[in-house]
Amino acid sequence: MEKPRPLWDNPLQFIFACISYAVGLGNVWRFPYLCQMYGGGGFLIPYLIMLIVEGMPLLYLELAVGQHMRQGSIGAWKIISPYLSGVGIASVVVSFFLSMYYNVINAWAFWYLFHSFQDPLPWASCPLNSNHTDYDEECAQTSSTQYFWYRNTLNISPSIEEYGSIQWEQAICLILAWLVVYLCILRGTESTGKVVYVTASLPYLVLIIYLIRGLTLHGAVNGLIYMFTPKLEQLANPKTWINAATQIFFSLGLGFGSLIAFASYNEPNNNCERHAIIISLINSSTSIFASIVTFSIYGFKATFNYENCLSKVILLLTNVFDLEEGALTADNLDSMKNYLTSTYPNQYAELLPQIKNCSLEAELDTAVQGTGLAFIVYSEAIKNMEVSQLYSVLYFIMLLMLGIGSMLGNTAAILTPLTDSKFLSTHLPKEVISGIVCFINCIVGLVFTMEAGNYWFDIFNDYAATLSLLLIVLVETIAVCYVYGLRRFEKDLLLMLGHKPNWYWKIMWAFASPVLIISLLIFYLTDYIRTGTLQYQAWDATQGQLVTKDYPSYALAVIGLLVAASTMCIPIGALIIFIMKRLKKRNVSTLE
Amino acid sequence: SGINRLREVQDQKISNVLLCNMTERVSFWFVVTDSARNVTTVPGSEVEAAIRMNRNRINSAFLLTDNTLQFLKISSTLSPPIEPTVPVWVIVFGVVLCLVVAAILFLVVSGIRQRKKNNNESAETGDLEDKCDTPVTTENGIPCDILDLKAGQINGVYAADDERFTPL
Numbered sequence: 001m002e003k004p005r006p007l008w009d010n011p012l013q014f015i016f017a018c019i020s021y022a023v024g025l026g027n028v029w030r031f032p033y034l035c036q037m038y039g040g041g042g043f044l045i046p047y048l049i050m051l052i053v054e055g056m057p058l059l060y061l062e063l064a065v066g067q068h069m070r071q072g073s074i075g076a077w078k079i080i081s082p083y084l085s086g087v088g089i090a091s092v093v094v095s096f097f098l099s100m101y102y103n104v105i106n107a108w109a110f111w112y113l114f115h116s117f118q119d120p121l122p123w124a125s126c127p128l129n130s131n132h133t134d135y136d137e138e139c140a141q142t143s144s145t146q147y148f149w150y151r152n153t154l155n156i157s158p159s160i161e162e163y164g165s166i167q168w169e170q171a172i173c174l175i176l177a178w179l180v181v182y183l184c185i186l187r188g189t190e191s192t193g194k195v196v197y198v199t200a201s202l203p204y205l206v207l208i209i210y211l212i213r214g215l216t217l218h219g220a221v222n223g224l225i226y227m228f229t230p231k232l233e234q235l236a237n238p239k240t241w242i243n244a245a246t247q248i249f250f251s252l253g254l255g256f257g258s259l260i261a262f263a264s265y266n267e268p269n270n271n272c273e274r275h276a277i278i279i280s281l282i283n284s285s286t287s288i289f290a291s292i293v294t295f296s297i298y299g300f301k302a303t304f305n306y307e308n309c310l311s312k313v314i315l316l317l318t319n320v321f322d323l324e325e326g327a328l329t330a331d332n333l334d335s336m337k338n339y340l341t342s343t344y345p346n347q348y349a350e351l352l353p354q355i356k357n358c359s360l361e362a363e364l365d366t367a368v369q370g371t372g373l374a375f376i377v378y379s380e381a382i383k384n385m386e387v388s389q390l391y392s393v394l395y396f397i398m399l400l401m402l403g404i405g406s407m408l409g410n411t412a413a414i415l416t417p418l419t420d421s422k423f424l425s426t427h428l429p430k431e432v433i434s435g436i437v438c439f440i441n442c443i444v445g446l447v448f449t450m451e452a453g454n455y456w457f458d459i460f461n462d463y464a465a466t467l468s469l470l471l472i473v474l475v476e477t478i479a480v481c482y483v484y485g486l487r488r489f490e491k492d493l494l495l496m497l498g499h500k501p502n503w504y505w506k507i508m509w510a511f512a513s514p515v516l517i518i519s520l521l522i523f524y525l526t527d528y529i530r531t532g533t534l535q536y537q538a539w540d541a542t543q544g545q546l547v548t549k550d551y552p553s554y555a556l557a558v559i560g561l562l563v564a565a566s567t568m569c570i571p572i573g574a575l576i577i578f579i580m581k582r583l584k585k586r587n588v589s590t591l592e
Numbered sequence: 593s594g595i596n597r598l599r600e601v602q603d604q605k606i607s608n609v610l611l612c613n614m615t616e617r618v619s620f621w622f623v624v625t626d627s628a629r630n631v632t633t634v635p636g637s638e639v640e641a642a643i644r645m646n647r648n649r650i651n652s653a654f655l656l657t658d659n660t661l662q663f664l665k666i667s668s669t670l671s672p673p674i675e676p677t678v679p680v681w682v683i684v685f686g687v688v689l690c691l692v693v694a695a696i697l698f699l700v701v702s703g704i705r706q707r708k709k710n711n712n713e714s715a716e717t718g719d720l721e722d723k724c725d726t727p728v729t730t731e732n733g734i735p736c737d738i739l740d741l742k743a744g745q746i747n748g749v750y751a752a753d754d755e756r757f758t759p760l
Contacts, residue, residue, distance in 0.1 A: 110688075114681035176685065179692045186699050322615035431703060 005070060006189045008265050013193040015275055017262050018063075020200040021409030022252050022283045024402050025105060025374065031251070032291035033369030034243050036227050039234030044288070046235065046244035051284050054516050055248040057508035058473060060276035060501075061480060062254060066263030067272050068492050072416030073257030076264070077476075080484045082581075086573015087475050088417060091257035093566040094468050095413035098256065100441050101460040102410060103181065104448040106403040107173040108375060109396050111153060114173075116392035123148035124383040141544030145380040153375070156539045157451040161552055164451020171449045178442040181407050185415065185434050189265050192408055199405035204286075206398035207293055213391065214296035223299020224292070226364045242523055245516060251283060255469040255476065258409035261416035269496055294373070301381040302363035309358035320351060370461075371454075374399060411437065458536060459551075463559045467524060468566035474517045475570055481510045534559065640666050 008014045035043045069076035074088030115122050126139035126147060134140065139147040150156050157164045184195040214220055234240050253259065263272060307330070314328045321340060328336050341348045368377050382392045414437055419430050428436075448457045480489055486509070490500050528534075534556065537546040551559070614620045624634045643650060643666055651661055 110685075111681075114684040114688075117684055118680050172685070176689055176692065179689070179696065183692055183696050183699070186696065187703065191699070318617055319619070322617040322619060324616035325618060327616075429703075429707070431700060 006265060007267060008189055008193055011266075011270055011275070013189075013196060014262060014266055014270070015278065016196040016200040017192065017408070018259065018275070018279045019282055020196045020405030021258055021262070022279060023200070023203065023286045024251075024253075024406035025399065026247075026251050027283070027287040028290045028294070028399075028402065029370055029373045031247060031287040032227075032294040033367055033373065034247055035291050036295075036367045038237070038240040038243060039231040040226075041228040042230035042232045042235060043240065043244065046241045047248065047284070050241075050244045050248045050516075051280060053508060053512050054245060055252055055284070056277060056280045057505055057513055058249075058254050058477065059252050059259065059280050060273055060505065061477065061509060062259040063263040063272040063276050064489075064493060064496070065476075065480065066260035067266045067268065067270055068496055069260075070264050070268070072264060072418075072420045073260045073413065074417040075420050076260050077479070080479055082577050083574040084475070084479050084483070084570075085577060086570040087472060087479070088257065089573055090468065090472050090566045090569035091255060091260075092414055092417055093569055094465055094472070095256045095258065095410050096441075097460060097464040097562060097566070099407060099410040099414065100444050101448060101457055101464070102403070103177045103407055103441065104170075104174060104445055104453075104457060105371070106177040106180075106400060106407065107170060107449075108153060108371070109399040109403060110173045110176055111170065112375065112379065113393065113396035113400065116389055116396060119389060121379075121383050121388055121392060122152070123379050124388070138541050138544055143380065145376050145383065146544075148379070149371075149375050150539045151541075154454050155451050156454055158540060159538050159549055160452050160455040160536065160555055162452055166446055167449050167451070167453075170453075171446055174445050174449055175442060178438050178445070180404065181411060182434060182438045184404065184408055185411050185438075186431055188415075188419070188430055192412065196405065196408065199401045199408070202401045203398045203405075206394050206401075207286075207289060209394060210293045210391075211289070211296075213385070214293050214300070217296060217300040217385070219303025220296035220299045222303055222360065223295040223297070223364060225299075226361075227291075227295040227298065242520065245520055247287075248284075249473070249517075249520075250465075250469070251287065252280060253406070253409060255472040256410065256465075257413035257417070261412040262409065264416060269498075271497055273493075273497060273501070297378060297381045298364065301377065301384070302360060302366075304381075304384050305363050306358055306360045309356055313355055313358060316351070316354060320347065455536060455538070455555075459555060459559055460562070464562045464566075467521070467563050470517055470521050470524070471567050471570070474514060474521070477509060477514050477517070481514075486510060 008017070035041075038046075065076055065080070069079045071079065072088070073091040074085060077084040077088040123145045126135040126144045128134070129136050136147070138151060142150075153170070155164070155167050183191075185192055263270075266272070310330050310333065314330075314333065317323070317336070317340065318325070318328055321344065378395060379392070382388050382395060385391050411434070415430070415434055418433055418437070419425050424433060447453060448460075450456075480486075486506060490506075494500050534551050535548050536551060538549045539545075540547045609622055609624050611620050611622050624639055626632060626634050640663075643663055647658070651657055654661055
């Protein structure tokens with residue numbers, strides 16, 4: 001007796017699972033950066049256009065494929081066309097790479113979360129040097145939060161060649177992160193369905209708390225005004241549109257096979273059209289919501305640093321010129337500076353290198369993305385808030401929920417095809433298959449806990465998924481529209497949903513999205529060819545800042561391997577099936 | 593001997609501390625005289641050493657801290673941040689780890705038990721089906737051996753109601 005396919009308990013679990021997967025760290029740490037760099041409020045225009053042209057149609061396509069074929073990515077694409085089983089395998093390979101490095105972020109979030117229970121926060125002040133006369137050198141040149149990230153957390157080495165040893169603290173946090181993920185996927189949809197209620201909703205709760213707190217912080221308004229003022233001239237910059245398209249694409253998590261996997265556990269008549277619209281709208285509005293929070297935090301941090309800088313300058317001038325306490329204030333600083341320059345020209349000239357020009361704009365202009373934003377900028381803002389431990393705990397729990405939610409989707413993309421395959425599921429129960437996958441990923445992930453681990457993390461982050469995904473989704477769209485046939489797909493949707501897709505969906509699937517993806521591919525390839533060699537940012541402990549270095553040849557080889565491993569699956573898969581069919585034909589003809 | 597000297601100096605009166613160069617900024621230079629030795633000033637290094645050792649008392653006398661009261665040329669020994677014997681993060685980590693491992697074990701064990709129960713149930717239903725499958729030939733649901741024993745079976749449909757037939 002065959003076991004029926006496990007299903008979600010109700011459609012809400014499916015929506016929550018997709019939201020939990022799509023709303024991830026990228027919404028929090030990539031979108032605000034893009035918004036800031038490419039025109040502030042004006043960036044919303046290309047973003048929303050790309051959502052309508054690219055995001056919703058491709059999401060609907062993947063959900064419909066998964067729901068109709070009722071298989072993971074490998075099985076689903078095999079049904080569409082046997083020559084396309086390579087697409088499914090490529091998706092699994094990319095998901096495998098992603099889950100290898102993505103869980104390291106959860107390990108970092110755990111690390112910061114556990115350290116948030118200390119009073120005062122460990123990144124609030126610099127440690128002292130050996131004879132306790134001054135702060136540690138490296139920390140004094142940079143800030144205490146950067147020092148905590150680069151030295152205490154990562155213990156980063158000066159370059160990618162210097163491996164260093166595995167940091168045991170990070171290693172145990174990584175093991176814990178994988179145990180938590182295993183706990184959530186252990187029972188398949190039964191356990192995942194319950195977990196996603198929490199991982200999808202808790203981040204919104206924390207974001208609302210942060211929104212209220214953020215907007216009431218001193219100086220938050222500066223950030224909001226600065227970031228959201230539209231700079232419409234950026235709309236003429238092609239990079240704006242390319243980044244908007246890329247952000248929509250990767251934010252929804254298309255091409256990994258996770259959406260197909262989640263949809264395969266749906267009831268056959270689930271209204272995936274409506275769900276696709278809901279999920280993509282929620283994903284984009286979460287990005288905008290998160291950027292409001294981020295910009296108010298930026299504003300607070302920038303204002304705080306600016307006022308600190310001012311008071312340092314005031315203290316310095318007051319001490320040197322023996323002025324009365326309170327003679328120099330923020331308002332009269334400029335006029336007093338002029339007065340002092342004229343009255344004591346020599347002394348002032350000597351002092352000049354120490355006097356920094358404090359500028360609020362310069363503080364606001366420091367645009368940060370990625371782990372730098374999440375772990376450095378936010379923790380710096382948090383340490384200056386009252387009741388900082390509470391906000392720190394809340395923030396890192398939110399990061400954990402976002403990260404684990406995305407990990408559930410990633411692992412589902414790997415496990416669903418494996419459990420679908422009759423060979424594996426008859427010999428091993430799904431708990432063991434999940435356990436093996438988690439174990440392998442954990443062992444490989446230990447590479448990222450070495451001293452040079454963060455550099456390898458950046459390699460995976462930048463190259464493992466970007467080009468391959470574009471190719472995978474392009475092949476997917478062309479396969480469904482032209483190989484499987486748009487009319488056949490329409491009939492399938494009619495069967496499932498009760499109505500045919502209207503002209504908007506068909507035009508987007510058949511023309512707009514493929515054209516867009518092809519242009520994105522061309523852009524990325526030409527960009528790479530133009531820049532020639534690839535470079536990375538290395539942390540220089542002596543200067544206390546990041547410096548640019550070239551990748552060594554073996555790192556470039558690894559990058560090439562990463563991209564090739566997934567993209568080559570598509571043609572190789574087609575080739576193998578072609579050869580097998582030829583051999584079968586020959587066998588059949590020789591038998592006759 | 594430096595400490596004794598200090599005690600001697602402090603036994604002296606406030607008039608031994610002479611201020612000069614006071615400015616609008618609340619800052620001043622001062623020297624300490626040693627009245628036991630004919631109005632010579634105590635060497636700077638000794639005063640510095642004395643201030644270093646008694647920094648806390650001097651700060652609290654002014655109701656100030658190391659950040660708000662600065663002695664030029666005397667860099668204050670910064671107090672290191674308090675570090676508990678066992679780092680807090682290890683404790684929290686341990687608690688979370690134990691919870692997660694316990695939950696995993698619970699789920700795995702209950703999964704194994706459920707699978708055993710399912711296997712037993714399916715084995716039982718398998719036995720029942722086997723009983724039914726023992727070769728008992730039936731015809732229209734009536735076992736043939738019963739049919740053989742009886743001399744035929746009266747079919748109730750054709751139960752002749754003699755009164756129906758018109759008598760000849």
